[in-house]
Every structure is written in C-alpha cells, then in structure tokens.
Amino acid sequence: MMKPVTRIQSRTVVLPTTDIDTDQLIPARFLTTTSREGLGQFLFHDLRFDANGNADPDFALNQPAADGCGILVAGNNLGCGSSREHAPWALLDYGFKAVISTEIADIFRNNSLKNGLLPVVVDADTLQYLMQNPGISLDIDVTQATLALPDGKTIEFPIDGFARHCLTEGLDQLGYLLQHETRISSFEEARQWKP
Amino acid sequence: MASAQTLFEKVWNEHVVVAETADTPAILYIDLHLIHEVTTPQAFNVLREKGLHVRRPDLTLATMDHSTPTTPVTSFKDMAVVVGENAARQVRRMQENCDAFGLELLGFDSDQRGIVHVIGPEQGATQPGKTIVCGDSHTSTHGAFGALAFGIGTTEVGHVLATQCLLQRKARTLALNIDGDLPTGVSSKDLILAIIGQIGVDGGTGHVIEYRGSAISAMDMDSRMTVCNMSIEAGARAGMIAPDDHTFEYLAGRPRVPQGTDWERAVAHWRTLKSDADAVFDKSVSIAADKLQPMVTFGTNPGMVIGVNDPVPDGGGDPSFRKALDYMQISAGKPLTNTEVDVVFVGSCTNSRLSDLQQAAAVVKGKKIAAGVRMLVVPGSQQIKKDAEAIGLDRVFTAAGAEWRESGCSMCLGMNGDTVNSGQLSVSTSNRNFEGRQGIGARTILASPMTAAASALAGRVADPRPFISQGE
Numbered sequence A: 001m002m003k004p005v006t007r008i009q010s011r012t013v014v015l016p017t018t019d020i021d022t023d024q025l026i027p028a029r030f031l032t033t034t035s036r037e038g039l040g041q042f043l044f045h046d047l048r049f050d051a052n053g054n055a056d057p058d059f060a061l062n063q064p065a066a067d068g069c070g071i072l073v074a075g076n077n078l079g080c081g082s083s084r085e086h087a088p089w090a091l092l093d094y095g096f097k098a099v100i101s102t103e104i105a106d107i108f109r110n111n112s113l114k115n116g117l118l119p120v121v122v123d124a125d126t127l128q129y130l131m132q133n134p135g136i137s138l139d140i141d142v143t144q145a146t147l148a149l150p151d152g153k154t155i156e157f158p159i160d161g162f163a164r165h166c167l168t169e170g171l172d173q174l175g176y177l178l179q180h181e182t183r184i185s186s187f188e189e190a191r192q193w194k195p
Numbered sequence B: 001m002a003s004a005q006t007l008f009e010k011v012w013n014e015h016v017v018v019a020e021t022a023d024t025p026a027i028l029y030i031d032l033h034l035i036h037e038v039t040t041p042q043a044f045n046v047l048r049e050k051g052l053h054v055r056r057p058d059l060t061l062a063t064m065d066h067s068t069p070t071t072p073v074t075s076f077k078d079m080a081v082v083v084g085e086n087a088a089r090q091v092r093r094m095q096e097n098c099d100a101f102g103l104e105l106l107g108f109d110s111d112q113r114g115i116v117h118v119i120g121p122e123q124g125a126t127q128p129g130k131t132i133v134c135g136d137s138h139t140s141t142h143g144a145f146g147a148l149a150f151g152i153g154t155t156e157v158g159h160v161l162a163t164q165c166l167l168q169r170k171a172r173t174l175a176l177n178i179d180g181d182l183p184t185g186v187s188s189k190d191l192i193l194a195i196i197g198q199i200g201v202d203g204g205t206g207h208v209i210e211y212r213g214s215a216i217s218a219m220d221m222d223s224r225m226t227v228c229n230m231s232i233e234a235g236a237r238a239g240m241i242a243p244d245d246h247t248f249e250y251l252a253g254r255p256r257v258p259q260g261t262d263w264e265r266a267v268a269h270w271r272t273l274k275s276d277a278d279a280v281f282d283k284s285v286s287i288a289a290d291k292l293q294p295m296v297t298f299g300t301n302p303g304m305v306i307g308v309n310d311p312v313p314d315g316g317g318d319p320s321f322r323k324a325l326d327y328m329q330i331s332a333g334k335p336l337t338n339t340e341v342d343v344v345f346v347g348s349c350t351n352s353r354l355s356d357l358q359q360a361a362a363v364v365k366g367k368k369i370a371a372g373v374r375m376l377v378v379p380g381s382q383q384i385k386k387d388a389e390a391i392g393l394d395r396v397f398t399a400a401g402a403e404w405r406e407s408g409c410s411m412c413l414g415m416n417g418d419t420v421n422s423g424q425l426s427v428s429t430s431n432r433n434f435e436g437r438q439g440i441g442a443r444t445i446l447a448s449p450m451t452a453a454a455s456a457l458a459g460r461v462a463d464p465r466p467f468i469s470q471g472e
C-alpha cells in the first residue's frame, strides 16, 4: 500500500541541465543492492561528491537553500536512459515528492508514478520561470492536477487519469491487475495465436 | 478494426486482455519475460510479502549478465573476489529467487548465459509478434524480430511475474524510412547514431519506432538488433522491424522456436506482421543511408554525434552543451580524429554479436594496437564466445594486444569491476556515453566496432575506412 499523494507543498531546487539521465541520478555501481531502501545517499552521487567523497559546494543540492526542498525542477528530458527504478527510489528517499520538467522520459515517468513520486510536465515558459526563481514555494494539487505559483497563478499539468487515481488513493496497481485474473485466464485460453 | 494497421498496432491488438478506456490503461498480455539480477530482487521481495507465485514460469527466462565477472570464475566465492561482495550477493540472490520460484536460469555456469538481449534471440525465445519485456531499457533490441519489446521498471517486473500482464497506454507510432545502401566502412551502428543525432535524444518519446525502407530490408539480423537496441536512446518506447526471410532464416533451428508443422504455421502467421500499405503513422522521418559516414559521439548523450571527420559543433552557447564538452575535455571547431584514446571497448548488447566481432577483427588482424591503449573485447554470450573462438577471432584480438573475455555487460556500465579510469578516454561500441557510465569521470565516445578497432590501432579516434581498404 502506497501512501496517498493528494497535495504537495514545498520549495523547489533547480538543476538547469537538460537530459539528466538515470546514470547521473544514481550511478550503476550502487545498483548491486537487493533492497529499495536507503538509496537517497547515492542520489546524484557523482555530481554531489568529488572522487575523494568531498561535497561539491557549487552543486545545487549541496547548498543550504536546498535543505528541505521536496520539488526538483530540471531541464528538458529528465530521466532519460535506463529503466532502473532505483532512480525514483533514490529521489523519494532523499526527500523529493515531485519532479518538474518540460519533458520526462517514458520509463522514468512510469516508474515514478508507481512509487508515489509525482512527475509534472510544464510548458517551456513555466519551466523558465521556475528556473529563474529557484527556491520558491509551490502548491501542487494532485486531485485537480494543478500547480500554484507563489503569486497565485495556477497552471494545469497533464496526468493520466488512472495514474492520478492510484496516486491520490494510494492504490497498488498489482492489486488492480490481480482482480482481472479471470479475464487473464480466459484470454490465455481463447488466444487464436499461441506463441 | 478493419482499417489499415501498423505493425505495432497488429502486435498490440493481439495482446489486449482488457481494452483501454479514457479512465483505465489497457491490460496487455506478455509472451516473454526476460529477467536479470539487477532489477528483480525487489520484485521477488514483493511477491514473497504478498504470498504470490510466478504465474507463467514457462514464459520467463532468467540470466545474469550485469554484475557478473568477465574473467572465468567457478564459484560464488571466486566471484566476490572479482566483482565485490555486493555484486556477488546480488548474483547469488538471483540464483536463490529462481530456485524458490521455479524459474529456468541460465546462470553463470551455463554455456547459454550471456547479455539478456543477446541470448533471447540466440536461443530463439525472441520471436516475431511476441510481446517481450525486461527490467532493462534496451529490451527494444528484440523489436528487430517484429516483436513489441520494451523496458520496464522493477515494480512492473513484479506485475508480470505475478500476472503475466502489464498496464499500458498505447504508444504513438513513428515511421523511420531508411533507403539506400550503407557505404563500405559504415555500419548499422553509424546509422542509428545518425538517426539519434537527427531526431534528438527525446525525438521518439511516447512513440514506437518502425524502421523500414531498403536499407533495413538489406540488413542482417545482427545489424537490425543494433538499430532497434538504441531506439531507447532516441527516447522511444520501442523499435520494431517487420519480420522477413532474414528473420525466419535466423530463427530456423534455434532451440526455443516452434518445430515441424508448428514452425510452418508460425512463419505463415509471422508473414502477416507488417504494416499495411495504407497504414497511418503519427510521425515519419526519412534518412538516406548512402550519404552516411562513420559516426562518433563527442558529448555526454548519444544525440551529440558527428561524422568522424566533421568538426565538433559549438552548441551556440547552450550551457548544457558546454558542460558536456567540458566534461569530455573536447573543444569545438575541430574533428575528434586527433583525440588520444586510452581504452577501446568492443562489447555490449549493441555490438557484441559474432558479426560485430568479425568486423572489429577484420580491422585489427595482423596488426598491433597502439602502445598505451587497453582494448577489451567482450562477446555478448558464451555461445558467441565459442563461435568466435572456433573461427580464430580470439587469437586475432590477443595477437593484436587486446584482452579476450567471458561474456557479460562489462564495461558498458562498469558494474562488475570492468571500468574506465577517471579522465581516461574510451572509444566504446556500447550505447551510452553518459557522464560516469563506464566509470567515475570516464569519457566515452560511442562508435561502431570498425571505428573502435581502427581507433585502437591508431591510438586516437580514427576513421576506419583507410584500415579496411588496406586490409583483406
């Protein structure tokens, strides 16, 4: 059972880079784990730390202003690359609740939704505004699929109705699939073409 | 229903258990679930927590490839020494999970083991018209056979294990028309790099690509797999190619294909799997194959790519572009052909099949790789390793000064200890030149096996064509 996600109120941290891939989100050498817990320490590991393990003070997540920020704003095509679900697990464990970009790669977006991390796709002007104003507080209403800026302006964002339903109710999609057991069995039997 | 359909729509429609509605995604049936050690342990944990079993062990095929060593080991204990405790534990967990849930595992002691996307086709498990998924984005490889094949996350691996189904929204379609003959020295790797350069790393987002045209029809299956493999690098959900005689010849006689009259029936069905003449795609793009040259990447995503003799562009002041060039320690305005090379990697699910190894071997045969260059050749499967050794490719590589290894993902993502050192420049036949992909601080240039081999000889990034005309 996932915790229902209906509203996210938090400040933003901004990574202006485009095409942030899942290898940047969590490098492959941390994928040898057999659990999904505790991956936040590896989030953006090689951007946060140098080869000797010292934090890079210039990296946005290392700045004091980033403390407690639950919304990540990033350049176009966030989450491209591998299907590793360790990427949303690491973001969630670190404390992020939503990610915002003009485009979010398919598998990463799907993996995020399945774990209660909200992917928000906005237009280029909104992204530019968010990038120019890091640290502002946003109020995201998942039920309405709207994002409110501090000046009160409200922006709608697209989200699949079923995914939103699962998010706001905290529903497990496996449970939904299992309810269709009879349909699955009759499909298997009725198939004209069996591989 | 009677209207013209694309290949994707035909395969999709055959697998819809429950149709999608505005409120709910489709329930799509999965014919083949490939699993490996990295993206499954958490899914098996969920099955255990919920007291579920694997619905169709017969449609599930397991291997280990990502964190396995490429030096010979005979025990899990040996393995820990080579790849580290965590990776060895993950491999052992895979064995335990497959035992507990009754799954066939081509484990590290199996001679059918290899990279998951190499062994599916090799064993004949990959077939036209199937839906194929794996917790790995390069599952798109299997689309070369006219399968609908795509990568999924670990939660979805759990869904497929438990129900043999996935919740899916239907993707849009993108026709990529590629006509003309690829020139000598230019391979399907160069073609797909050029495509990604043209449409961009997000050019295929939300779409299934169908590759078509005379260049695709002329291609052998190894080359088609290379093209479909990198569909995900254009952001696409999947890549597909309509099955034809090349496909059926490749599959005939492989261990897991239908036999006898079932084979005849299968081929007859497979022949119907092509886009109807008047099928409509959401988007279409054309590329002339005969204009292409060997391609190399210069940045930190596969869309940052140029012809090997072309100057590196300056990106017009885009900060992400500049950051990429800084990371790569590459300056704009000049071609890459004088850039010194430290490591050459021939391998990965993109380019580790027999014909890839043959192309690289033809370049290095009878020559020595440049002093100071480390060249690693990693076949995609134990079967390919054996086949390559039978025709002497291992000796061609080792005589040239390269290392010849056991199969696995190896330096494609550096999980098993095969890594590029920080700051070193690698010319790699793999699919991702992301920052740190091949090791912390590693600088990766993606290229074809011929270009990689030529670069190993030259000690700098090199156009393979002069090496090919000298050879033979």
Ligand code: SF4
Binding pocket: B065, B066, B115, B116, B117, B136, B138, B348, B349, B350, B408, B409, B412, B413, B430, B431
């Ligand atoms: S070879 Fe590389 S891309 Fe292919 S499955 Fe292995 S890690 Fe992934």
